[in-house]
Amino acid sequence: MRAIRGIWHWRGNPLRRRTDRWEAWLALGAALLIAVGAPAAGWFAGRAAHGALLTTVRLQRHERRPVWATVTRPASGTRVVPDPDTSVPHPGHPRVLARWAGPDGGPRSGEVATPRPVRAGERFRLWTDAHGRPAPPPMDEGTAGTHAGLAGAGAAVAFGGLVEGARRLAVRQLMVRRFRRWDAAWERAGQDWGRADAGS
Incomplete structure (x- = not known):
C-alpha cells in the first residue's frame, strides 16, 4: 500500500525524477512478490519436506x-x-x-x-x-510434520529476505546513479553559481 501511495504521489509531481518512479515500482513489485511468492515458496518447501520425512518415517519403521x-x-x-x-x-x-x-x-x-x-x-x-x-x-509422523512446518516457514522467510535484499540492492544502484547526476549538474554549474552576472 505504501508503494502504491508513493507511485500516486509522484505521478504528477514536477520534481519527480525517473529514479523516483523506478524506486516506487520496485517497492510495489517487491511487496507483491513477498505477499504471493513467500507463502507459495513456504508451501512447496513444506510439502516437499513432509513427503521426504514421511518416507523416512516409513523406512525407519520398516528397518527398526x-x-x-x-x-x-x-x-x-x-x-x-x-x-x-x-x-x-x-x-x-x-x-x-x-x-x-x-x-x-x-x-x-x-x-x-x-x-x-x-x-x-x-x-x-x-x-x-x-x-x-x-x-x-523411529521418527513419528507428528515430529515429521513439525519439521516440515519449520522447513516451510524457513523457506518463506528466506524467499522474502531474498526479494527484499534484491530490492535494496536495486535501490542502492538507483541512489548511486542519482548522486552521479547531481555531481554532473554541479559540475555544469561550475564556479558561476550564485554570481550576479551569471544569469542565475
Whole structure:
C-alpha cells in the first residue's frame, strides 16, 4: 500500500525524477512478490519436506524394531547423548552394558543408553536396526510434520529476505546513479553559481 501511495504521489509531481518512479515500482513489485511468492515458496518447501520425512518415517519403521535387552552391568558414568532427530544435546540417559538378540537370533551385546535407571539382570526395551545394532526409535509422523512446518516457514522467510535484499540492492544502484547526476549538474554549474552576472 505504501508503494502504491508513493507511485500516486509522484505521478504528477514536477520534481519527480525517473529514479523516483523506478524506486516506487520496485517497492510495489517487491511487496507483491513477498505477499504471493513467500507463502507459495513456504508451501512447496513444506510439502516437499513432509513427503521426504514421511518416507523416512516409513523406512525407519520398516528397518527398526524393539527387542528385549538384559543388563549385564552398569557402564562407567553417564554421558550426553545427542538426539538424532534434533541434533540438540540433552542430559544423557544411564548407560549400561547389555545383551540382546539380533534379527537372525544370534546374540548381540554392547554399551547402550536406557530410558530409566536399571540394575544388573533387569530387562528393558531397546530399538535396533536391520543389523541388530542399537538405534533411536523411529521418527513419528507428528515430529515429521513439525519439521516440515519449520522447513516451510524457513523457506518463506528466506524467499522474502531474498526479494527484499534484491530490492535494496536495486535501490542502492538507483541512489548511486542519482548522486552521479547531481555531481554532473554541479559540475555544469561550475564556479558561476550564485554570481550576479551569471544569469542565475
